[in-house]
Amino acid sequence: MGALMRAACPPLILLLISCASRPGDPAKDLHSHANAAAVRMTHVDLDLDVDFEARRLRGICTLDVAGAEGDLVLDTRDLSIERVEASDGQAGFREVPFELGHADPILGAPLRIERGRGSKVRVKYSTGERASGLQWLEPAQTAGLRHPFLYTQSQAIHARSWIPLQDTPGARVTYSARVRTPPELLAVMSAEMLSGTERGGEYRFRMPLAIPSYLIALAVGDLAFRPTGERTGVYAEPSVVDAAAREFEDTEAMMRTVESLYGPYRWGRYDILVLPPAFPFGGMENPRLTFASPTVVAGDKSLVSLVAHELAHSWSGNLATNATWRDFWLNEGFTVYIEERIQEAVYGAERAAMESALEVEGLKNEMAAMDRRDQVLHVDLADRDPDEGFTGVPYIKGAMFLRTLEKAVGREAFDPFLRDYFEEFAFRSVTTAQFAAYLEAELLAGRPSVREAIPVRDWLELPGLPENRHEPVSAALAVAEASARRWGGGEVRAAQLETGDWTTQHWLRFLRSMPEGLAPERIAELDAAFGLTATGNAEILCDWLLLAVRNGYGAANGALRDFLTSVGRRKFLKPLYEELVKTAQGRERAAEIYAAARPGYHPMAVQTIDAIVGRAQSLAE
Numbered sequence: 001m002g003a004l005m006r007a008a009c010p011p012l013i014l015l016l017i018s019c020a021s022r023p024g025d026p027a028k029d030l031h032s033h034a035n036a037a038a039v040r041m042t043h044v045d046l047d048l049d050v051d052f053e054a055r056r057l058r059g060i061c062t063l064d065v066a067g068a069e070g071d072l073v074l075d076t077r078d079l080s081i082e083r084v085e086a087s088d089g090q091a092g093f094r095e096v097p098f099e100l101g102h103a104d105p106i107l108g109a110p111l112r113i114e115r116g117r118g119s120k121v122r123v124k125y126s127t128g129e130r131a132s133g134l135q136w137l138e139p140a141q142t143a144g145l146r147h148p149f150l151y152t153q154s155q156a157i158h159a160r161s162w163i164p165l166q167d168t169p170g171a172r173v174t175y176s177a178r179v180r181t182p183p184e185l186l187a188v189m190s191a192e193m194l195s196g197t198e199r200g201g202e203y204r205f206r207m208p209l210a211i212p213s214y215l216i217a218l219a220v221g222d223l224a225f226r227p228t229g230e231r232t233g234v235y236a237e238p239s240v241v242d243a244a245a246r247e248f249e250d251t252e253a254m255m256r257t258v259e260s261l262y263g264p265y266r267w268g269r270y271d272i273l274v275l276p277p278a279f280p281f282g283g284m285e286n287p288r289l290t291f292a293s294p295t296v297v298a299g300d301k302s303l304v305s306l307v308a309h310e311l312a313h314s315w316s317g318n319l320a321t322n323a324t325w326r327d328f329w330l331n332e333g334f335t336v337y338i339e340e341r342i343q344e345a346v347y348g349a350e351r352a353a354m355e356s357a358l359e360v361e362g363l364k365n366e367m368a369a370m371d372r373r374d375q376v377l378h379v380d381l382a383d384r385d386p387d388e389g390f391t392g393v394p395y396i397k398g399a400m401f402l403r404t405l406e407k408a409v410g411r412e413a414f415d416p417f418l419r420d421y422f423e424e425f426a427f428r429s430v431t432t433a434q435f436a437a438y439l440e441a442e443l444l445a446g447r448p449s450v451r452e453a454i455p456v457r458d459w460l461e462l463p464g465l466p467e468n469r470h471e472p473v474s475a476a477l478a479v480a481e482a483s484a485r486r487w488g489g490g491e492v493r494a495a496q497l498e499t500g501d502w503t504t505q506h507w508l509r510f511l512r513s514m515p516e517g518l519a520p521e522r523i524a525e526l527d528a529a530f531g532l533t534a535t536g537n538a539e540i541l542c543d544w545l546l547l548a549v550r551n552g553y554g555a556a557n558g559a560l561r562d563f564l565t566s567v568g569r570r571k572f573l574k575p576l577y578e579e580l581v582k583t584a585q586g587r588e589r590a591a592e593i594y595a596a597a598r599p600g601y602h603p604m605a606v607q608t609i610d611a612i613v614g615r616a617q618s619l620a621e
């Protein structure tokens with residue numbers, strides 16, 4: 001037994017030790033098949049044809065790889081691999097054997113390539129019909145109604161559905177691309193545009209800074225460009241671009257704010273691409289080119305915290321990157337914290353406080369119904385889709401942790417600490433353990449009383465919200481809440497409320513503070529006074545429609561249907577469908593609306609809503 005143990009143990013022990021002692025080791029990423037510790041990709045070159053008819057990307061991906069001799073394992077999902085070649089840099093490319101393994105429902109299929117000593121590997125491939133990282137839009141789903149549209153969404157593990165690569169945030173690559181499209185459309189990427197904005201159907205790009213794979217992005221459509229500053233601008237469909245440029249005119253001021261706090265912007269330009277409404281997120285921080293939902297173009301800049309957020313990722317996330325999806329809070333918690341600092345500097349402390357107070361309220365409501373294991377910042381995602389970690393916890397609890405630290409040590413100490421953190425981890429991937437060690441060494445070691453007061457391990461590893469936390473307070477929101485109470489209690493009529501100077505944030509708090517069980521006529525009174533069914537502000541409309549569904553206000557049915565069939569942002573779809581399926585009649589409406597809307601939703605939204613409406617249907621049976 002002893003001898004057997006000795007014989008069997010050393011490799012296992014070595015493996016454990018090597019994992020434990022190299023916390024940034026990408027081999028620890030549970031969401032990638034890649035053997036990135038042994039063989040590492042360093043550059044990706046793409047040569048792609050965008051085929052709108054076949055709804056397919058087809059072309060060649062050439063990877064530069066470094067590391068020991070041996071097979072290269074890439075991530076793929078639903079890709080058709082036609083041919084694989086390798087070159088050692090001396091002779092030309094020769095065909096090499098490859099094997100596409102079993103497709104795991106979450107991870108996709110590993111592609112094992114017998115590269116030998118090859119330092120370049122090229123894969124001829126095409127994407128699948130339901131590629132999870134692509135959305136192909138019909139002309140009817142665009143503002144212009146005349147041209148189709150394509151965009152990618154690679155985070156968290158969807159790059160592998162359109163590029164065979166090592167799809168782990170622990171490995172970084174530079175990239176270059178040639179993209180061919182129909183000649184009347186423009187292609188843009190999260191990279192420098194070498195070919196300019198002249199149309200012609202052939203575009204070239206270059207990203208010379210090393211980024212994680214989830215930041216590789218492409219969009220193709222009828223796009224126009226407007227500058228908003230020296231380094232900033234907006235891409236959008238022609239009928240949308242002017243309004244978007246006005247909405248986002250403060251972007252340059254936001255950039256200067258972050259630069260003054262945390263050091264230079266390292267990516268050159270910062271442009272925003274406004275996508276059609278099917279985009280399932282508010283925004284995505286693709287480097288040099290944030291992708292944004294048109295639902296943030298409210299007309300009064302009231303929702304531009306989204307730009308602050310995506311811009312902040314140029315430091316937190318794109319420079320210092322979560323090493324695995326367990327460490328996602330390092331991306332999002334830091335980003336929400338910086339977003340709030342930007343909002344405070346550009347729009348004032350009251351606006352920033354309103355926005356964070358709304359978020360904290362949202363987090364508490366969400367946590368009340370959440371499995372305890374998901375309330376942990378350093379969340380366990382073993383055997384789960386990293387998408388399941390996408391909750392308010394990494395975002396708002398993460399930011400609350402940083403805010404609590406800031407309050408304890410003061411901005412004079414906390415701002416330089418973060419600046420140094422970004423410098424230290426620039427273009428690197430960071431684990432939660434590495435951050436904790438850095439925090440201890442650089443901020444807490446010399447401050448025993450702060451260390452005593454802030455239980456870092458509890459913040460990182462336990463569910464719930466630690467006692468000694470900093471919470472935002474907003475006097476302005478208290479006014480909106482008091483108005484809701486007075487109206488709800490019948491003290492005043494809606495028309496008598498003084499709402500003239502209310503911002504979007506006041507309205508959100510007002511709507512979220514409504515008492516339960518209002519009669520439909522009372523909802524009608526609000527609608528008559530404030531025209532809420534007709535609002536063009538998607539955030540307010542979403543909360544209003546929730547209230548309408550909850551209280552059986554049928555006059556909003558048409559608006560609800562229009563919203564659910566035209567907007568694909570998951571943040572809005574999810575609560576609305578969840579509210580609908582609470583009643584038998586609502587389930588019927590949800591199923592009917594969803595049947596019409598589903599073909600227009602992004603695959604990630606479909607996955608989320610299938611779980612809600614599908615579940616409801618089985619309940620009904």
Ligand code: BES
Nearest residue numbers: 155156281282283284285306309390571
């Ligand atoms: N990086 C995220 C979006 C994301 C996260 C996509 C995980 C896929 C997987 C982006 O920066 C983000 O957080 N967007 C938010 C907006 C923000 C203002 C909180 C969104 O889309 O809701």
Ligand code: ZN
Nearest residue numbers: 309313332335
């Ligand atoms: Zn984010």
